[in-house]
Amino acid sequence: MAMNLTRRNFLKTASIAAASVPLSKVAARAESGVVKTPQVAPGSFKNTKTVVGGVCEMCFWRCQLVGKVRDGRLLKLEGNPKSIDNGVSLCARGNGGVAMLYDPDRLKYPLKNVGKRGEPKWERISWDEALDICGKKLKEIVDKHGAKSLAIFPHGSTARYPMDFFERTVGTPNVSEPSFFQCRGVRDMAYITTLEIAPDEDVDMANAKVIFLVGSHLGENIHVSHIKGYLKGLERGAKLVVLDPRFSAAASKAHIWVPIRPGTDTAMLLAIMNYLIENEKYAVDFVEEHGEGFDEFAEGIKEWTLERAAAECDVPVAQIKQVADLLAENMPNVAIHPGRHVTWYGNDFQRERALACLTGLLGAVGVQGGLVKPKGPKGLKRINWPKAETAGEGDLRRMQDVHHFHPPGCPTELIREAAISGDPYPIKGCVIWGQNMIQTIPGQDRTIKMLEQMDFVLCTDIMPTDITMYADILLPDCSYLEKYDFIKTGTQWDFSDEHQQYIAPRMALVEPGFERKDSIWIVNEIAKRMGYGDKIPVVSQEEMMAQSLEGVGLTLDKIREEGGIHIQPGEDPYGNNEDLLVYFFSEEMDDYDYPAIPTYIPVEPPPAGYMRLLYGRTPLHTFNRSINNPWLIHEAPINPVWVNDKVAVRLGLKHGDTVRLVNQDGVESRTTTTVKVTPGIREDAVYLYHGYGTRNKEMTFSVDKGVDDTSLITKIAIDPESGAHGMRNNFVKLVKVG
Ligand code: SF4
Structure with a gap:
């Protein structure tokens, strides 16, 4: 039996989540003594009993599992072949559940x-x-x-x-x-306010003609059935548009990658919508039937010309127009992804409202490829x-x-x-x-x-x-x-x-x-x-x-x-209720003195010498929740800081250099990390995987590994509508160590 799972293969499998990681191989790595994790007998899973009924919670997607159990000990997890959700596939973290179960650092007694x-x-x-x-x-x-x-x-x-x-x-x-408030809570409330729908991640990417991601780094952010839909959509020919200051896994597959200035997404969304309205390239019938306050909305976003957005977002006019035209040509079968961890700048309700309005403007609700609420069991x-x-x-x-x-x-x-x-x-x-x-x-x-x-x-x-x-x-x-x-x-x-x-x-x-x-x-x-x-x-x-x-x-x-x-x-997921309304102008928000049409609220630019601290996910961890997992931390032991290659030259940094991060308030990271020099990030930002740098010494596999980005978020911005923290308003410089 082959026992040599390479790091490359493991990461590849993790990043597509489309096939079950052969755990026996991962276990073999563990057995080799590289990581001190208990114990899957190398060789085979013969004489194991298959126990059904597992539901994963290495993240909150909750894929369905079966376990291979011998003498009361779990040796392996697999996707449940009966599942019509994740099927037999699990992501790397899902497979790593075995190592979580027997992590010697786990709490054992009161x-x-x-x-x-x-x-x-x-x-x-x-x-x-x-x-x-x-x-x-x-x-x-x-x-x-x-x-x-x-x-x-x-x-x-x-x-x-x-x-x-x-x-x-x-x-x-x-x-x-x-971790709900500072994640998707804002998204849910903005969509409910606009469309009376909590979107979850219910975009029908599998059947979309265009998939539009604003900061969502699918492929690094993995939820198995969601990724299956995304990959199926791409396989069927969907065009992918990605707005991200970083060349993410999704950007690497994109037909149009927009390396947008951080914090300006709402400006670009407003310009796209204004352009679509001015050129009558929107779903006129749908808007007439379901739109509320459309005239006020159209009037209110008029100032958002392509030129103005281009200057604000640091994106060429032609590229914004290209995105808008692509959406219009393919409406209503466009999957406008609502995002998941969306608490970025403390103005996030407005950006999520803009995404929901764009969905409505294109009539992309309840149709193939659009925002679809699947009808589950009651x-x-x-x-x-x-x-x-x-x-x-x-x-x-x-x-x-x-x-x-x-x-x-x-x-x-x-x-x-x-x-x-x-x-x-x-x-x-x-x-x-x-x-x-x-x-x-x-x-x-x-x-x-x-x-x-x-x-x-x-x-x-x-x-x-x-x-x-x-x-x-x-x-x-x-x-x-x-x-x-x-x-x-x-x-x-x-x-x-x-x-x-x-x-x-x-x-x-x-x-x-x-x-x-x-x-x-x-x-x-x-x-x-x-x-x-x-x-x-x-x-x-x-x-x-x-x-x-x-x-x-x-x-x-x-x-x-x-x-x-x-x-x-089940039931046909497509179709809309007659009483579906899209609140382009929200009277409810107006009553409480919030901007009633989606509004761009600029964020502070980085001070001289500093770069905006951005963070996101690695496919190998669910932020800090899985950080001590011996198998997963072994595969992704630290969170290197992404630095633009030109900036690195200016700062005298080389790929692999060890650095400490210092923020605008003089707060230094307790630990260090290495530099990843890349053209795949804007010059005004750096990027880290979130959840590293744990300080608890009882987490023996992960203590002090990588840098805790949260410790550097000392400037606090609160989203007025939702009360959630925005977490991308801090700036850092890098200090070389040694
Ligand atoms: S996506 Fe991965 S970690 Fe999340 S529930 Fe599914 S298998 Fe588990």
Whole structure:
């Protein structure tokens, strides 16, 4: 058996996500001693049992899995052949789930911090002692200051049940998912405001004639079925247009690459729309039928000539016109991608509104190749904690009358600010569940300040992370491979003629190791100790799944017999409701004094000697979440800083030089990285993969590797409509080391 997986092959496979990585080969690398990860017997997966029902959570796309298990030990993950979503394909991270499961750094027992927050000394304690402390401390805080004195920062499917408990039953309004707020929350709200549709990533790229990406670096940003659609579209001849200051993986496949000046995308979108309207190259019938406030919109963006945008965006007039004409020639079958991690400049709601308006202007809604809302299965029951009458009292957003278009939950910054200042009330207890806020939101010193003033901090996670260093009690959660906690639903990835839907409950592939417990058990035990025992909605994860599935007449056993995924007839995803409206002018926004038509808000240019710090994804990590994974960090050990080749000459830097980054406020990166000299980035920007430079020494595979870009984001910009942080408003210079 071939055992020599090359780095090149591994990365290639990872970057297309179109085929399952042969894990035996990756395992062989691990076995060779290059990385100290446990143990897949080299040779074969003979005599393994195939366990169905896995649902990946190395990222949040949730591909469906099967596990090869021998003697209770997971040896390999594969895509579930029954899946009409990812099929048998997994990305590199999905395959790396095995290494996550057996990562020796994982949390194993409940821990108590007998040192300082930030410099913890951990003492192993029993579950009873840990839960007693959590129940007592949290109850004391609620009794003294009210439910609103708790801040809850959850993330991922594991955190839904605890979030509901604290928000609904205990009643705190201070719940924020930082990695949702600082990611796609803005996008969802801008599209809902414009099209009454939360877009997710539901663009039918497989059947598009043009795919239009604004900063989306598909191929480096990988979600398997999404990438399949993208590649299928390209294979079928779709033209690809990419706006990106960097020559990304997507730009390398583009028919038109626009190396746009960072922060000016909205200007270009407005100019494209103005040109289309002035030349009657838009979907006139669609706009007449579904458009709201179109005349005000057309009038309001008139100033955006191609020439003006060209100057602002540092893009030739001819290229903007070329993009506009290409879109017009192929409308309505154009996939205007709404993006995913879209919190860039603190003016992001407006850019997302512009994208949604462009989608409407081209009539690219509910049609082949356009924005399509697939119709998934209905009827699953949502199991919930009962809502207290006082729930929501003290809502900071309402009290401050700001961010009227915020995603669900409270803007993270409002909670952080209130906790630090004590105004308008004290926030003294903090529960962080599967969330590493040190790396998710900028202003790390403020996050630490917030935690330092708490009376009690509880963290629950599968791994130690930078934020768990600030916990008083740290609890070990089960990973997604060891529990039942989520039901993934959807439709086939390519919107093919054979319409189908699927229901895939997450089932444990192996038993939890050490003393790890699932979230439902943990929360129920804390709830009992806080006096909410009579409110508990389900006693176990299996019961929760059973109750949810009752709504669609299914059981876990039945789905297991069906191969882990229930498939049923679906519906044609195309077509629009008669009452679909496109709010080119939003009266609702006008009422709250926000710009009612999409508006370009310029960003500050880099000061002399500095370059804008841009960041993005590597296909080998889900930001910091997977950074300690022994297999993945081995393949992508640091995040080299991309520097334009001409700039490198001016600065006297060579490819491979070691540098430290220093930002406009004089903040230096704690660690160093190497320089990647390339013509594939503009001169006014540098680029890093996000999520590196972890500081927690308990993450032995990843500590101090690469540079933590979040630590350099000290200038904070808040998006007025949504309250989310913009994260590309900081500038750096490079200091050569040695
Ligand atoms: S895209 Fe990769 S990491 Fe994300 S769920 Fe699918 S296999 Fe897992």
